[in-house]
Amino acid sequence: MHNPQLNKHGELAHLLSIEGLPKAILNQILDTAESFMEVSAREVKKVPLLRGKSVFNLFFENSTRTRTTFEIAAKRLSADVINLDINKSSTAKGETLLDTIDNLCAMHANLFVVRHASSGAPYLIAEHLQRTGRDDIHVVNAGDGRHAHPTQGLLDMYTIRHYKKDFTQLRVAIVGDILHSRVARSDIHALTTLGVPEVRAIGPETLLPKYMDKLGVHVFHDMNEGLKDCDVIIMLRLQNERMNGALLPSAGEYFRHYGLTPQKLALAKPDAIVMHPGPMNRGVEIHSAVADGAQAVILPQVTFGIAVRMAVMSIVAGN
Amino acid sequence: MNIEIKNGRVIDPKHGVDQHHTSLFVAEGTVIGMGATPAGFVADQTIDATGCVVCPGLIDLGARLNSIEAELAAAVAGGVTSVVVPPDADPPLDEPELADRLVHRGDEIGKARVLPLGALTLGLKGERLAELAGLKKAGCVAFSQANKPVVDTEALLRAMEYAATFDFAVWLQPQDYWLSRNGIAHEGEVASRLGLAGIPVAAETIAIGTIIQLVRITGCRVHLTRISSAAGMQLVHRAQHDGLPITCDVGVHHLLLTENDIGYFNPHARFCPPLRAQEDRQALSDSVAAGWAAICSDHTPVGADDKLLPFGEAKPGATGLEVLLPLTLKWAEAAQVDLPTALARITAMPARVLGSSAGSLAVGTNADICVFDPAATWQLAPEALKSRGKNSPWQGYMMSGQVRATLVGGRMVYQAQQ
Amino acid sequence: MSPLPNPLPDAEAQCRQLADLIRRQLSKNPALVGIYSGGAWIAERLKDLLGLTEEVGLIDVSFYRDDFSEKGLHPQCRPTVIPFDVEGRHIILVDDVLYTGRTTRAAINELFDYGRPAAVELAVLADRGGRELPVAATYGIWDVTLDDGQSLVLERKDDAQLAWRLEHA
Numbered sequence: 072m073h074n075p076q077l078n079k080h081g082e083l084a085h086l087l088s089i090e091g092l093p094k095a096i097l098n099q100i101l102d103t104a105e106s107f108m109e110v111s112a113r114e115v116k117k118v119p120l121l122r123g124k125s126v127f128n129l130f131f132e133n134s135t136r137t138r139t140t141f142e143i144a145a146k147r148l149s150a151d152v153i154n155l156d157i158n159k160s161s162t163a164k165g166e167t168l169l170d171t172i173d174n175l176c177a178m179h180a181n182l183f184v185v186r187h188a189s190s191g192a193p194y195l196i197a198e199h200l201q202r203t204g205r206d207d208i209h210v211v212n213a214g215d216g217r218h219a220h221p222t223q224g225l226l227d228m229y230t231i232r233h234y235k236k237d238f239t240q241l242r243v244a245i246v247g248d249i250l251h252s253r254v255a256r257s258d259i260h261a262l263t264t265l266g267v268p269e270v271r272a273i274g275p276e277t278l279l280p281k282y283m284d285k286l287g288v289h290v291f292h293d294m295n296e297g298l299k300d301c302d303v304i305i306m307l308r309l310q311n312e313r314m315n316g317a318l319l320p321s322a323g324e325y326f327r328h329y330g331l332t333p334q335k336l337a338l339a340k341p342d343a344i345v346m347h348p349g350p351m352n353r354g355v356e357i358h359s360a361v362a363d364g365a366q367a368v369i370l371p372q373v374t375f376g377i378a379v380r381m382a383v384m385s386i387v388a389g390n
Numbered sequence: 391m392n393i394e395i396k397n398g399r400v401i402d403p404k405h406g407v408d409q410h411h412t413s414l415f416v417a418e419g420t421v422i423g424m425g426a427t428p429a430g431f432v433a434d435q436t437i438d439a440t441g442c443v444v445c446p447g448l449i450d451l452g453a454r455l456n457s458i459e460a461e462l463a464a465a466v467a468g469g470v471t472s473v474v475v476p477p478d479a480d481p482p483l484d485e486p487e488l489a490d491r492l493v494h495r496g497d498e499i500g501k502a503r504v505l506p507l508g509a510l511t512l513g514l515k516g517e518r519l520a521e522l523a524g525l526k527k528a529g530c531v532a533f534s535q536a537n538k539p540v541v542d543t544e545a546l547l548r549a550m551e552y553a554a555t556f557d558f559a560v561w562l563q564p565q566d567y568w569l570s571r572n573g574i575a576h577e578g579e580v581a582s583r584l585g586l587a588g589i590p591v592a593a594e595t596i597a598i599g600t601i602i603q604l605v606r607i608t609g610c611r612v613h614l615t616r617i618s619s620a621a622g623m624q625l626v627h628r629a630q631h632d633g634l635p636i637t638c639d640v641g642v643h644h645l646l647l648t649e650n651d652i653g654y655f656n657p658h659a660r661f662c663p664p665l666r667a668q669e670d671r672q673a674l675s676d677s678v679a680a681g682w683a684a685i686c687s688d689h690t691p692v693g694a695d696d697k698l699l700p701f702g703e704a705k706p707g708a709t710g711l712e713v714l715l716p717l718t719l720k721w722a723e724a725a726q727v728d729l730p731t732a733l734a735r736i737t738a739m740p741a742r743v744l745g746s747s748a749g750s751l752a753v754g755t756n757a758d759i760c761v762f763d764p765a766a767t768w769q770l771a772p773e774a775l776k777s778r779g780k781n782s783p784w785q786g787y788m789m790s791g792q793v794r795a796t797l798v799g800g801r802m803v804y805q806a807q808q
Numbered sequence: 809m810s811p812l813p814n815p816l817p818d819a820e821a822q823c824r825q826l827a828d829l830i831r832r833q834l835s836k837n838p839a840l841v842g843i844y845s846g847g848a849w850i851a852e853r854l855k856d857l858l859g860l861t862e863e864v865g866l867i868d869v870s871f872y873r874d875d876f877s878e879k880g881l882h883p884q885c886r887p888t889v890i891p892f893d894v895e896g897r898h899i900i901l902v903d904d905v906l907y908t909g910r911t912t913r914a915a916i917n918e919l920f921d922y923g924r925p926a927a928v929e930l931a932v933l934a935d936r937g938g939r940e941l942p943v944a945a946t947y948g949i950w951d952v953t954l955d956d957g958q959s960l961v962l963e964r965k966d967d968a969q970l971a972w973r974l975e976h977a
Contacts, residue, residue: 075654082880090583099883106868109887115921118871120881169698189700190585191655198654199698216702217585256585280582385871389880 075197078206082390085197085210086383088219089260097264101229103382104375110147111378120385121150124181128154129171130213131187136350137213140373141184141222144380150182168192169199176200182209182388190216190253209387211380217251222383223348224257226376228265230368231303233375234344238265244297244339245271245288247307247329247356248278254348255307263287273297274329277318294329301339306331306347309356322355332358336366344368391434391800392417395761398439400424402446402751403734404741414444416757419800423753435802437795439761445733446749447471447502447758447796449740451639452615453689453711454478455504457778458495461691461711464777465502466804468712469760469793470687472748473502474740476561477509478536484509484520489528501803503758505744507534507561510549516540519549522558531744532613534561537662541567543600550610559611559745564597564622565589565663574702576618576664580649586702589664594622602629605636613743614638616688618663620673627682637743640674641688642717643708643783646724647671651783657697657704658783661688664706675725684739685721687714691779709779713770715762716789729764757800766792811953816972819962822933822949823850823970827857829947830931834858836898838929841865843915844886846904846962849970850933854902865890867901872914888918895923900946904962906932909943934960934972 074091078084083096110118126145128138138154145152157171166174172183185193193212200208214220228238235241243262249255249272262270263286272283273291283290291297298304314322331345345357345367353359361367393416401408407424415423415431422428448470455461455475465473475492477483483492489506496504508525510533512518522533533553539562540546553560570593575581577588598614602625605612617623617638626638643661648671652659659665677683690707697704714736722732741749748758767788772780796804830838842851842864851864870885901915916928929946936954954960957977964970 103881103885106870106885106887109889110871113921114923117921119917120871120876167695167698168700187700189702191702192700194655195657195698195700215585216700217587219585253585256583281577281588282579282582285579286583385881389876 075194075201078390083387084206084390085193086221086387087193087197087210087212089221089224089257089264090219092264094264094266097225097228097261100225100379100382100386101232103386104225104229104378107378107381108375110381111374117147117149119149121145121148121181121388124150124388125179126150126152126182126184126384127175127180128152128184129157129175129186130155131157131185131192132214134186134214137186140376141213141380144377144384145184147377148381148385150384168195172196172199176205176208180208182211182384184211184213185215186213187215190218192216211383211387214253216253217256218253219257220253221257222376222380223254224261225383226372226379227254227258227305227346227348228261229375229379230344230346230372233371234368235302238262238267241267241302242269242300243267243271243303243305244273244301245305245307246273246294246297246331248309248313249274249283249307250278250280251310251313252307258305259286259288271297271301275319278313294335295338298335298338302343304331304336304339304343304345306345306356308348308350309352314355326355330354330356330358331361333360333364336361336364346372349373392431393435393437393797393800393802394427394431394433395437395439395444395759398442398444398761400444400751401730401733403730404446404738404750405752407751408730414751414759416759416797416800419757421751421753421755421757424751437761439794441765442761442763442794443729444759444761446737446751447760447798448714448736449744449746449749450474450689450711450714450736451684451686451740451743452476452641453687454691456691458492459499460776460778461689462496462499462501462504464711464775466796466798467776467793469715469762469796470711471502471758471760471796471798472505473711474505474507474531474744476536477507477534478514478538482509482514483507483525483530484512484514486521486524486528489525489530493529500801502798505531507532509533510535510553510560511540511545514538516542516545519552522553523556526556526558532559532561534615535563537563537565537616539563539565539567539570539597546600547604547608550604550608550612554608554610557611559613561613561615562601563615563663564594564601564617566593566596569593569596573664574660575652576649576666578649578667580652584652584655591619591621591666591670594619594663595625598622598625602634602636605629605634609635611635615686616641616644616663617674617683618644618666619670623673623677623682627677630682637684638682639684639686639740639743640678642685642710642714642721643688644671645675645678645685645721646717647783652701655701656783657699657701658708658781658785660701660704660706661708662706675721678735679725679727679731681739684743685714685718685735686740687711689777689779691777692781694780697781708782709775709777711777712775713782713784713789715760715793716791717784719764719791757797759797760793761795762791762793764791766790768792810951812974816974817950819933819970819972823853824857825949826850826931826933826947827854830854830900831858838898838900839865839892840900840902841867841890841915841919842902843911844868847902849962849964850904851902853970854931863891865892867915867918869911869914869918872918874910874914890922893923894919894925896926898927898929899925900929900931902931904933905960906930906935906943906945906948907938909939909941912943913941933962936960
């Protein structure tokens, strides 16, 4: 099957998912991001790479935080950034997703950053662009349904590489609501592609997808067992609407079993790092002492995220 | 009008007939003989069926007729001479007048026979009973909820009791409401990977279990539509083995495709019930080969705009009337099922489900006949389809098996352009 | 301009000549900035030859190239490293081959995003002509004429010695 992310030369034309990307492309993105980290430390935090190009942030689902990081990244590449909050505009008037895309293409868009509540929506857009012969317009997935959040996955990999150097000796645990998490799916594909020998998923059965073993993941229901000797702990956000209901009885019970406390963190390796895609629910999935502790790398993740998004946008825009 | 269909391979699965290079004779709308020319027969029209198969017209146990004229033209172009229409039209077929009008319109168009299923409950809401006897009188062949489950089990029990009173058959698509309402794909490896909300096999088996118990209590004749899982099929077969009056069918796409065909969120691979795992597909194929289930097209024409959406927002279903025959042939080849057996699943077997004498070429039966060239290939492209529904996971694929002529009641209703 | 000699000149000897030219300017306390990859090697060599203690700067112009729209981002870009304050400094950009002048333009632009230098000079081992921008080397060793399909590539051998190689398109 043709991988819609790659152009005919096998180069990254769209970033839709980590799944199906060769290791070389992941490494290219991480290496390029390292160059951009340096740019962000300069007097003038801007390079002229995407000068004259238009980046459209299409957020069909609200996320000020993610949108802002993409906006900063695009601006540091000298692109013109247009933020569209689609919730409030076109779809309310009955315009279809692809109508919206065609309209923005007519405004000479060069790159779409897409956040959508439906899994697979960015694929639909990329395939539409290909079908209509607009190979010079690129799509970056900023999170689609439960499916993928590839730039978050990549910034997580950047963070791990920064602190741990070598992927091939690591034990990584992902904790929490994996079922509904696009971040978890992207992390899992990235970790396995980059050669991490043991990826663990920790959570109650109600928050774990079926057939995790087929993704190369070891499932643990007991946090104490699952965190043992881990090098990296990725905590996931528990959405408010899932805290009380059929999936979980209460935030309190969840915290007692799956919240990351200093005691539980002590079971991991002493130099283990703690990551979180944000925004955090303190006292629900993570104890403040851990969130603000020496092992947390949650704020560096945000900084790396800008460089990774600059790398992704500049690579796809050039292919 | 006297018609001779000559030099074809005549296959009548119901009667074990499979004869090469022979003629079939039609007069006064009925089949009057095979082989030697009946005494005094003079053909007004001769159809040369050299290299073709002559078989009973196909009976499709499920086809939605959104734009009835185009869809009935599509039916006969696909060799289908009878279509069972589920009641989930707009508005739902829950009043005798609506059924009456549909049958009437079908007669007017004069292509395939239209066999409506009446709504079991008003508005398919699963609450209040529809006027079953009135609907029956207006031409409904059985009663159904299409793919809308009755949530309230007591309502279902009462509906089946009431139907049993009149010996009406009830057709149900077994799908537990609660376990399927949020799902968009088979709860399996692919859904986990793509982050699609899953519909577990248990949604089907729980519903089948409930229906089987209600059949035991009520004695109601039930036809289960679109079985999708190995476990579901096992339950149905066991109930049949126990002597319960239960029949079932499988959508032809479920015989050929699996969850893997979703690929990168292909909306054309969204079905209701969902395409399931390879083991399920294999079990369905084996069961159909063994004669436990009929095949139907589950024809669901969907406009392009309703498919050009993210997977979970796209409408489920595929166009089916014109691909029922080629896909059944494709399945037969892959499953190593002989041609008469394969044709039985789309002719004699659905006729048995309907309690109809159609689906055969016996002397004296209605001359509903399909003549097709099993070796002819054609490409599935929008312009190749008469149906308004161009939605198909087979878009662009080559199909083997092309209908040359279709007769309904001895009338030529379709003839391929040479 | 002179035709291509055979064998190609000794790049290490050319580095020594370049160091001799620059040595006269040492009173201005110049900072060396090498352009990846050949220019970076030469800058390191010059630092040793001139006995400078300050680390050289290294520039990868990938983010400043003017052919991004045609060629995309270079698949292997390295971080630019400028270990000193550019503001008010006398800077000598170092490259291996001066050709169209576009790389020099990109490097100057990038340099200015770090601050406003007092002066920028350009030192190259080879100048093959073919300029498309008004750029000239302040210090140059070897003027050479090449055919369109040819290019000069500076290599670093396993023993860290620099040497020229001729490539044909």
